[in-house]
Amino acid sequence: MAAVTVSVPGRKMPPRPGPVPEAAQPFLFSPRGPGVGSVPGGSAMSPQVEWTARRLVWVPSELHGFEAAALRDEGEEEAEVELAESGRRLRLPRDQIQRMNPPKFSKAEDMAELTCLNEASVLHNLRERYYSGLIYTYSGLFCVVINPYKQLPIYTEAIVEMYRGKKRHEVPPHVYAVTEGAYRSMLQDREDQSILCTGESGAGKTENTKKVIQYLAHVASSPKGRKEPGVPGELERQLLQANPILEAFGNAKTVKNDNSSRFADFALEALAKATYERLFRWLVLRLNRALDRSPRQGASFLGILDIAGFEIFQANPPGLLALLDEECWFPKATDKSFVEKVAQEQGGHPKFQRPRTLRDQADFSVLHYAGKVDYKASEWLMKNMDPLNDSVAALLHQSADRLTAEIWKDGPGGAESPLSHPPISPPRAFQKRQQQQSALRVMQRNCAAYLKLRHWQWWRLFIKVKPLLQVTRQDEVLQARAQELQKVQELQQQSAREVGELQGRVAQ
Structure with missing residues (x-):
């Protein structure tokens, strides 16, 4: 297969890595030349x-x-x-x-390189690439993915091998390139890494999370575990088998998506929350133990987060749950007063609606991506303040059912849950939510700062020098170990001489 050079504005691309399956080429490469665009x-x-x-x-x-x-x-x-x-x-x-x-x-692979970086140009570039079959596009540090709503031939073992060991600029945009970058940084810098998959319902977060896991399982598994090409290795097989278990536990059908992740959705009943959390914690622990039977000390961690989308706002108003926690402070608060507070705080938001007539069943509506959802706030305050009864928790721990008893066991070996302890008071719950929002704003500011910092020459120099510093520290550790070994050897030689002298005296 002949190599084809693909040019992208602002940089010179290397020859196309090969061999690339012919069926995958239209969905990865955008051939460019005179008259194109x-x-x-x-x-x-x-x-x-x-x-x-x-x-x-x-x-x-x-x-x-x-x-x-x-x-x-x-x-x-x-x-x-x-x-x-x-x-x-x-x-x-x-x-x-x-x-x-x-x-x-036209069809730029990285929108950070556009001369005119505005909303219209970004949307036009994404649309052009999407209509050409190119669903992956970089935007600086991020990788934008548009759901094709069909299977594409760009997730095969041959494509995985195409991205293995390659730098991001050497291959076309792909979730595999992002994963490879995180995996190599984890190995080289010995630092934990994370990959965040965010978007609206049906955007493809869960599917791309699966592709990240597939890539990691393939490149991290031993070649000996893969007996023949096309057959997944043992680690990859186990991960593929574990995924349906997690999906069955935490996924649900929505208007836009038959298999939507709902792990982070809110359940009001205290007992339901505690049972769900403990069962999920137990399930994750069991899967981790099944996947890694040989614990390693000092191993780095690569986390993959599949969460709902969030936007960067100058001011992020408190959400429905924060208002619910706040309303629980007041002794005379009712469901009606909570609805009025929500309407007062969020009434001007374009996604919030109040019923037109009092005969409507809903107290308010929220315009989600998947459609309009009506909410009836009946008994919300009572359910939100409902503590987990200690007697119920103790009874469940003594259950004759082995699984029920295990997930309700607190302490080492059990799926301990903070919900099993005395419930957090409403003021503390509201304070915790405020801290979470503050942490999110810090993450957003840090992300914006990094986007500016990564082009600074001193930062680039630090990135190149940092691995060398790691090597220097490792050399120092090795030298210290060598000195310890030398001392042990000297002690051993001294002991051997003393034993020899003793044996000589006994012989005399």
Whole structure:
């Protein structure tokens, strides 16, 4: 198979790693060359010439979100544009007009390299790549994935081998490249790593989490465990068998997704929460013990988090559960007062709705990604304050059923749960939620800081020097061990001489 060079704006790509299965090539590579790269609503002239001559920009569109237009006249506050498709002219405020990237940036693999980094250009690049069968696109540190809603031939053993040992810029965007980077950093730096999969329901978080696990199981398992190509190794086989168990325990069907992860969803009943948490903790411990029968000291950890999406806000208002905890503080609070507080705090949010008439069954509605969900706040306060009865916990621990008794056993060997102890008071629960929100904001600020820091020359130098420092520390440890060994050997030789002298005296 001949190697094909793929060029990406801002960098020179190496030859295509091979061999790559022919069926997978259209979903990984975007061949580029003269004439490649189109202009929306373009004419017969070359894309670059047309982009320059017509001064193309993006303007808002009710149907498409954004559409291409030619800039005809610019004022201090407004500008006149001509829509590329219809030819209609209109005047718009200048802050509603967004610049368009040159055609050479068409289907860019990393959107951080775009000259014009705005919402319209990002959406256009993702759409172009998606319509070409390219579901993975980098955005700086992140990898954006758009669900194709069909099986693609880019997760085979041959593709895994294609990404094994490769740096991110040497191969096309893929969740395997992200996983390889985390795995190699764990091995080289001896530091724990984490991969965060976030998005709306049905976005593909769970499926991509499976691909991360598949890749790690393949590259981390011993080649001896894989007797023939195409047959998964022992570790990979065990992980594949464990996954349906976890899915059966924590997944549910929604409007958009028949297999939606719901591990983090909230259950109000105290006993239900405790049982669910303990059973899940017990299940994870059993699976971990089954997958790793030879504990290793000092081993690094690579965590994979499959969670619902979160956005970065300047001010993150308290959510429904935080308001529920807060309302539980007040002795005279009722379900009605809680609903009124929610309406007062969240009434202006576009995703929050109150019923139009009092005859409606719902107290309020939330517009989720999967659709509108009605909520009836009947007995919410009572259920939220309902403590876990110690007598019930003790009774469950004494159950004749072995599994029930084990998950309700506290202490070493048991699935200890904080819910088995005296319940957290409402003020402490609200304070804990506030701390979680504060921690999330710290993570967001750190992430933004890293995106700026990673281009700093001193930081790049530190990244290169850091592994050498690790090696230096290892050399120091080895030297100390060598000195200890030398002392032991000297003591052994001295003991041998003394034994020899003693034997000589006895012989005399």
